[in-house]
Amino acid sequence: MSAQDPSKLLIVDDLPENLRALDALIRGEGRLVFQASSGDEALDLMLQHDFALAILDVQMPGMDGFELAELMRGTERTRNIPIVFVSAAGRELNYAFKGYETGAVDFLYKPLDSDAVRSKVNVFVTLDQQRREMQRQMAALERSRQEQETLLRELHQTQEELQRSLRMRDEFMSLVAHELRTPLNTLFLETQMRSLQLKRGTLASIKPDQFEAMIRRDERQIKSMIRLIDDMLDVSRMRSGQLSIRPGAVELMDLLERVVSDLSLQAAATGCKLSLEPHPPVQGCWDEFRIEQVVVNLLTNALRYGGGQPVEVSVQYAKDTVSIHVRDEGKGIAASDLERIFEPYERGARNGEPKGLGLGLYISRQLAISHGGELRVTSKPGEGSTFSLILPTCEQTAPAPVSA
Numbered sequence: 001m002s003a004q005d006p007s008k009l010l011i012v013d014d015l016p017e018n019l020r021a022l023d024a025l026i027r028g029e030g031r032l033v034f035q036a037s038s039g040d041e042a043l044d045l046m047l048q049h050d051f052a053l054a055i056l057d058v059q060m061p062g063m064d065g066f067e068l069a070e071l072m073r074g075t076e077r078t079r080n081i082p083i084v085f086v087s088a089a090g091r092e093l094n095y096a097f098k099g100y101e102t103g104a105v106d107f108l109y110k111p112l113d114s115d116a117v118r119s120k121v122n123v124f125v126t127l128d129q130q131r132r133e134m135q136r137q138m139a140a141l142e143r144s145r146q147e148q149e150t151l152l153r154e155l156h157q158t159q160e161e162l163q164r165s166l167r168m169r170d171e172f173m174s175l176v177a178h179e180l181r182t183p184l185n186t187l188f189l190e191t192q193m194r195s196l197q198l199k200r201g202t203l204a205s206i207k208p209d210q211f212e213a214m215i216r217r218d219e220r221q222i223k224s225m226i227r228l229i230d231d232m233l234d235v236s237r238m239r240s241g242q243l244s245i246r247p248g249a250v251e252l253m254d255l256l257e258r259v260v261s262d263l264s265l266q267a268a269a270t271g272c273k274l275s276l277e278p279h280p281p282v283q284g285c286w287d288e289f290r291i292e293q294v295v296v297n298l299l300t301n302a303l304r305y306g307g308g309q310p311v312e313v314s315v316q317y318a319k320d321t322v323s324i325h326v327r328d329e330g331k332g333i334a335a336s337d338l339e340r341i342f343e344p345y346e347r348g349a350r351n352g353e354p355k356g357l358g359l360g361l362y363i364s365r366q367l368a369i370s371h372g373g374e375l376r377v378t379s380k381p382g383e384g385s386t387f388s389l390i391l392p393t394c395e396q397t398a399p400a401p402v403s404a
């Protein structure tokens, strides 16, 4: 109810002509008059409306005005409604006393004096409007206090986030520097060795297979730096919404076989068995390069964090959706880290674990989302993790039927 709402007045009298006369007397702008011809009717109305004033006839058959007032005082909702009793002056003075005891506010005596009635009612209407205006102001004050509290909380949160970002930025810079420095150092050493051999004239003594191995080594260092820089570029493109996906027809099993075979060598070096569970071809409409990037990220993680245990890739197709599961048997991920690791620059426990920038899973999840899919993880510490890339396939590129 706003302060502009009319003040509601209740008049209770068993005689219709009294109700009519009183109604005409107190009616006015900014007021609504309700009539009740018995105590029960009055109580009913009081439960439905907030009254600024109840004018009760003392003498009524059944429940009289004082009994009604007593009931009103005993009920939470009606307890504070101001009451004016209308009584026959003189004759009911003993009643009047009783009325005060039950909490009556005022009395009007019959025959009613129009001016006295109006001015009394005016006082109560003014009081009611002031009370409601005060309530409105209190509510506004409370609202603004709550808004201030929320703002303050947000400010603190922003401040904490800012401090955390600053810490992470510093950490990230030193990590990037370290990650670039290592391959650059190796490459620099190689070039120094090569120029020394050139100076001494011993370059020709390097056998072709040694030479090839050197080139492969250099390539690996360069590729790891390119990957690092590409990841950073991807993150900034994703954050500014500029990463575009170029979907085309892709055969998933071909892609997985290629990636698994490419990474098998790396896996073998760590003594880990990498396998792909056979599955009939699955056609999809995706950006092949980006899906490959996600699978490579998941496999690289499984090899990095899988503790040298077997890593298995499997595929499930159901209802135009394909799920690619990468399962390892490594040390797993703590429940409290399961969501955090998908945030950019977030890495797991740093107790001597091989270091990355913490971008792989963030990029992978964003790529899954931009394909209309998702990237999930389930993990039990000590038992390994399964990362699942779930992708919708296009209608026209539904999987080939499984041959009987």
Ligand SMILES: Nc1ncnc2c1ncn2[C@@H]1O[C@H](COP(=O)(O)OP(=O)(O)OP(=O)(O)O)[C@@H](O)[C@H]1O
Binding pocket: 231, 297, 301, 302, 305, 306, 328, 330, 331, 332, 333, 341, 342, 346, 347, 348, 349, 355, 356, 357, 358, 359, 360, 361, 362, 385
């Ligand atoms: N298969 C896994 N088993 C256990 N922990 C994992 C696994 N995959 C990811 N994690 C944890 O999640 C963290 C984040 O992974 P993410 O791939 O985003 O970054 P990263 O591997 O540390 O670095 P980057 O991928 O940028 O080289 C990792 O640091 C690691 O702690």
Ligand SMILES: [Mg+2]
Binding pocket: 297, 300, 301, 356, 359, 360, 361
């Ligand atoms: Mg990674």
